Amino acid sequence: MKITEIRAMRLNVAPNESTTKPRRASWWQEAEVANPMSRYPKVKRSRDLWLPKWEGVWCKVTAQDGTWGIGSTSHGRPVAAVIDDHLGPQLLGEDCFATEKLADMMFRLTKPYGSTGLASYAISAIDLALWDLRGKLLKQPVYQLLGGAQKDRIFCYATGNDVDWYQELGFRAFKLACPYGPADGLDGLRKNEAFVAKTR
Numbered sequence: 767m768k769i770t771e772i773r774a775m776r777l778n779v780a781p782n783e784s785t786t787k788p789r790r791a792s793w794w795q796e797a798e799v800a801n802p803m804s805r806y807p808k809v810k811r812s813r814d815l816w817l818p819k820w821e822g823v824w825c826k827v828t829a830q831d832g833t834w835g836i837g838s839t840s841h842g843r844p845v846a847a848v849i850d851d852h853l854g855p856q857l858l859g860e861d862c863f864a865t866e867k868l869a870d871m872m873f874r875l876t877k878p879y880g881s882t883g884l885a886s887y888a889i890s891a892i893d894l895a896l897w898d899l900r901g902k903l904l905k906q907p908v909y910q911l912l913g914g915a916q917k918d919r920i921f922c923y924a925t926g927n928d929v930d931w932y933q934e935l936g937f938r939a940f941k942l943a944c945p946y947g948p949a950d951g952l953d954g955l956r957k958n959e960a961f962v963a964k965t966r
Contacts, residue, residue: 767903769862771828772854772892774846776821777836793927793943800947800954810949818842825849825891827899829862835902837894839887848876848888857892862899869893929965940965 801813809815820842828834839845856875860868872892876885901908909915923939924932932940942965946954 767829767831767833767862769827769857769860770830771826772849772857772895773826774849774854774891775824775826775836777824777838789931797927797943798945799943800945800950804947805949820844823849823887823891825888825895827862827892827895829899829903831903833899833902835895835897835899837891837896837898839891839894841884841887844884845887845891848885849891852876853888853892862896862903865896865900868896927965 798811799813801810803809803813803816818841820840823839823842823846825837825839826834827836853872853875857868857871860871862868869889872889873881876889879885881889897908897911900911904911921939922937923941924935924937925941925943926932927943929940929942942962944958944961946958948954950957
């Protein structure tokens with residue numbers, strides 16, 4: 767089955783509004799979390815102070831029979847340009863089931879500007895959309911196409927610092943958002959260790 771269209775698109779997702787009033791503000795609103803810009807005091811406090819304000823992006827891949835798949839990614843307009851202006855046009859007419867070939871083509875096509883960074887987000891969106899398309903064409907869930915279920919159950923953990931709330935919800939493992947990173951040196955490491963110890 768040939769690919770007839772690949773394009774970036776905007777998907778308006780309904781806002782996820784809480785129906786229950788929170789007991790307190792989430793850790794995410796106030797907590798400092800170590801990040802790549804932590805060495806610069808003016809933006810150390812929050813990733814929102816330095817991350818670009820690009821919206822999410824979706825990619826739609828359509829096959830010749832009209833069936834389509836979608837995949838999501840991040841970093842808005844720059845990634846959409848890679849999809850629409852370069853990768854998409856190059857993959858038109860290719861067999862949507864040629865998984866390895868399409869992955870190799872995208873990796874090689876992005877070499878002039880680097881196959882990592884923003885290019886990898888574009889590649890990921892197309893790849894996800896292709897898997898979604900294949901699943902629809904074969905009338906199978908994607909996990910089945912990837913070899914079937916590997917486990918009957920998966921142990922889950924909660925990410926964040928509202929550990930008391932996560933425990934109420936039944937979680938038994940947690941990934942904390944530590945406030946200190948390499949920019950904070952050994953003192954920061956000791957403070958992170960104390961933070962983990964206090965949480966335990």
